[in-house]
Amino acid sequence: MIQLSDVNKAFRVKDRKTRAWKRIEAVKSLSFQVRAGEIYGLLGPNGAGKSTTLRMIVGLMKPDSGSIRICDLDTQEKPEPCRSLVGYLSTDISVYTRFTPRELLRIFGEFQGLDPRVAERRGMGLLEKLQLKDFADIRMEGFSSGQKQKVSIARALLHDPVAVIFDEPTTGLDVFTAKTVLDLLRILKSEGRAVIVSTHLMPMVEEICDRVGIIFGGELHGDAPPAEMLERWKVHSLEEVFFKLAVP
Amino acid sequence: MKGTLLICKKEFLELSKDRRTLFFSFVLPILLYPVVFFIMASLGRNDQTQREGQPSRVQIVDPSQIVEPWLKSDPKLFECSDGRPANLQQAFKDHTLDLAIEVEASAGARVKRQEPYRIRVWLDESEPASELALQRMRDAVKELDKRQVSERLGALGASLQIIEPSRILTENVADPGLALGKLLGSFLPYILMLMMFQGAMQHGIYVTAGEKERGTLQSLLATSLPRSQIIWGKLIYIFCMGLIAAVLNLLSMGISLGLVLGRVAEHPAGSAGLASAHLAAMTSPVNLLICFLLFVPLGLLFTSFILFMGIRAKTTAEAGTSLMPGLFLIITLGAFSMAPGIERMPLLPYVPVLNVSLAIRKLFGQQSSFFEILIAFFMTAGLAILMTWIATRLLDRESAIFKQG
Numbered sequence: 001m002i003q004l005s006d007v008n009k010a011f012r013v014k015d016r017k018t019r020a021w022k023r024i025e026a027v028k029s030l031s032f033q034v035r036a037g038e039i040y041g042l043l044g045p046n047g048a049g050k051s052t053t054l055r056m057i058v059g060l061m062k063p064d065s066g067s068i069r070i071c072d073l074d075t076q077e078k079p080e081p082c083r084s085l086v087g088y089l090s091t092d093i094s095v096y097t098r099f100t101p102r103e104l105l106r107i108f109g110e111f112q113g114l115d116p117r118v119a120e121r122r123g124m125g126l127l128e129k130l131q132l133k134d135f136a137d138i139r140m141e142g143f144s145s146g147q148k149q150k151v152s153i154a155r156a157l158l159h160d161p162v163a164v165i166f167d168e169p170t171t172g173l174d175v176f177t178a179k180t181v182l183d184l185l186r187i188l189k190s191e192g193r194a195v196i197v198s199t200h201l202m203p204m205v206e207e208i209c210d211r212v213g214i215i216f217g218g219e220l221h222g223d224a225p226p227a228e229m230l231e232r233w234k235v236h237s238l239e240e241v242f243f244k245l246a247v248p
Numbered sequence: 249m250k251g252t253l254l255i256c257k258k259e260f261l262e263l264s265k266d267r268r269t270l271f272f273s274f275v276l277p278i279l280l281y282p283v284v285f286f287i288m289a290s291l292g293r294n295d296q297t298q299r300e301g302q303p304s305r306v307q308i309v310d311p312s313q314i315v316e317p318w319l320k321s322d323p324k325l326f327e328c329s330d331g332r333p334a335n336l337q338q339a340f341k342d343h344t345l346d347l348a349i350e351v352e353a354s355a356g357a358r359v360k361r362q363e364p365y366r367i368r369v370w371l372d373e374s375e376p377a378s379e380l381a382l383q384r385m386r387d388a389v390k391e392l393d394k395r396q397v398s399e400r401l402g403a404l405g406a407s408l409q410i411i412e413p414s415r416i417l418t419e420n421v422a423d424p425g426l427a428l429g430k431l432l433g434s435f436l437p438y439i440l441m442l443m444m445f446q447g448a449m450q451h452g453i454y455v456t457a458g459e460k461e462r463g464t465l466q467s468l469l470a471t472s473l474p475r476s477q478i479i480w481g482k483l484i485y486i487f488c489m490g491l492i493a494a495v496l497n498l499l500s501m502g503i504s505l506g507l508v509l510g511r512v513a514e515h516p517a518g519s520a521g522l523a524s525a526h527l528a529a530m531t532s533p534v535n536l537l538i539c540f541l542l543f544v545p546l547g548l549l550f551t552s553f554i555l556f557m558g559i560r561a562k563t564t565a566e567a568g569t570s571l572m573p574g575l576f577l578i579i580t581l582g583a584f585s586m587a588p589g590i591e592r593m594p595l596l597p598y599v600p601v602l603n604v605s606l607a608i609r610k611l612f613g614q615q616s617s618f619f620e621i622l623i624a625f626f627m628t629a630g631l632a633i634l635m636t637w638i639a640t641r642l643l644d645r646e647s648a649i650f651k652q653g
Contacts, residue, residue: 058470061646084472094463098265107258111251111471139265155467 001194002057002163003033007066009052026052028218030066034194036162039185041209041226042198043238049218050198051091054167057196058088070163084112087161091168093148097141101127101151104140105158112159119158126154129187130180146177153184163194170204182208202238212238216245251473255481259455273447273489277496281504295376303327304381308349312356315349315367318392325384340372346381347371362400433612437605438582439501440494440543445550445578447493449571452486452551456558457567465649479555479640487551538621539608545629546604552635559642585609597623600631
């Protein structure tokens with residue numbers, strides 16, 4: 001479903017003190033694949049390259065080399081068809097606050113090529129699943145982070161994507177909202193979608209992910225089910241893997 | 249194309265949710281100009297009426313008593329008192345005095361000898377009341393002089409006509425509509441350009457750098473809409489807002505100014521009617537269409553520039569700052585386009601932006617050249633297309649979407 005082969009990505013940043021440009025390797029020779037009906041956990045500390053990887057899959061960033069394919073379509077060659085296959089939730093919990101959730105979902109449905117009425121119907125169904133239907137016609141200006149995140153999730157799933165990419169979906173959410181999100185991820189898996197979740201919260205990964213890839217310094221260290229990963233590194237939790245990677 | 253219209257729809261829909269912005273964008277310009285012009289005209293008229301209805305306060309020193317009795321003979325115009333205040337400037341500041349006059353001591357003897365005598369006058373030119381007092385005094389002294397000359401000529405057995413051997417009769421044959429058209433043509437492009445840019449700027453920043461700052465741009469770019477359609481949708485929205493702002497401001501300003509001038513000015517009905525008839529001919533549908541066609545690519549050029557700067561900027565503050573030079577450039581070019589005689593500069597039709605204002609100026613001045621209109625149109629349209637292409641390419645660059653470096 002989603003296949004990354006030898007993907008590399010670097011950024012040029014300016015050192016404000018020395019005025020020199022530096023090259024930062026954000027992602028190095030990254031290869032992994034996610035199958036339909038699978039939740040893949042992309043783990044790593046802040047700045048490890050998780051968001052960059054996910055942004056490349058969605059087409060918000062372009063890899064310097066390597067290829068990314070979604071349902072056998074190359075994201076570089078066919079960016080728009082690829083984006084129509086993916087539902088993306090970014091780390092920023094931000095929505096168009098002047099709109100109500102119903103209006104937002106309707107217009108985003110149209111962006112994804114849906115009939116406005118179909119978009120609205122699907123959107124309302126998603127809001128119901130996310131326990132936000134009562135707020136469908138209230139402007140999002142006063143919404144909490146959790147409510148905004150739920151609307152963003154509905155927006156990402158509106159066009160019935162075959163691949164779902166959630167970048168740190170539970171960060172900043174209370175336990176109830178986080179549980180709603182995790183339950184939804186399980187439903188998405190059961191519906192046969194390929195799901196990639198990036199996070200640095202290990203309990204969540206151990207609970208829902210079928211396989212995990214630990215990314216550290218832009219490189220992938222291991223790509224296996226959580227239990228196998230623990231066994232391979234001879235540790236009791238995935239957090240210990242992090243520490244082992246940080247202090248080799 | 250559908251995506252372009254959808255993005256445009258989304259922007260207008262978002263705008264429609266913000267009542268304050270709607271009020272400031274569409275309602276305020278309609279209300280503002282009539283109110284401001286009416287208040288200004290009323291204040292000006294009241295002040296003028298008040299000043300003209302009151303006598304000017306004059307302090308006079310006239311030992312020969314030649315001018316003073318003459319001024320005192322008209323108490324409706326002059327309120328005279330003898331002597332001079334110790335501090336003239338302070339008296340003007342305190343509004344206790346409008347004019348101070350000193351007639352030379354030997355004026356009486358000079359009049360007898362038929363020699364000119366000197367009158368010294370002190371006034372405060374910054375005060376309209378002082379200016380009015382001077383004008384009244386000049387008129388009064390002129391009348392006094394005329395009387396004295398008449399008496400002297402009478403004594404010699406001659407009439408006043410002896411000092412006026414010829415009379416010049418002037419008649420203005422200028423087309424009043426053309427004069428008005430030239431005036432209109434010189435400032436109309438400037439006003440339109442400024443309002444179009446100013447009106448589009450804030451909305452442009454909101455939908456570009458604002459989206460980036462609010463974090464909503466990523467969700468938009470993650471949809472299956474092509475980047476070019478997203479850009480064009482935003483471009484159409486910003487362009488429409490600029491156009492609406494320019495048209496609303498101009499209409500409101502024009503109507504208000506027309507009403508106020510109509511009330512204030514007391515032109516002979518015939519000449520005003522003739523001017524309006526000529527102006528109506530000048531603002532024919534064809535001329536207005538040419539004017540509109542020239543402003544469409546210019547508006548698109550401004551819009552694509554705003555779009556480019558907005559996408560390039562990381563924050564709304566940065567976008568606002570980086571667009572200010574553009575605004576200053578338009579003000580400068582607009583002010584330059586109002587300068588007299590620039591229509592005779594040979595290279596001006598090839599200078600972007602300026603050639604549009606020049607073409608419109610010539611159009612209203614009935615000196616338009618079809619070639620210059622074509623150059624202005626195609627040059628501006630070409631630049632607008634180029635700038636839009638650059639903005640579309642920029643939205644494809646990661647550095648424009650994500651804050652880096």
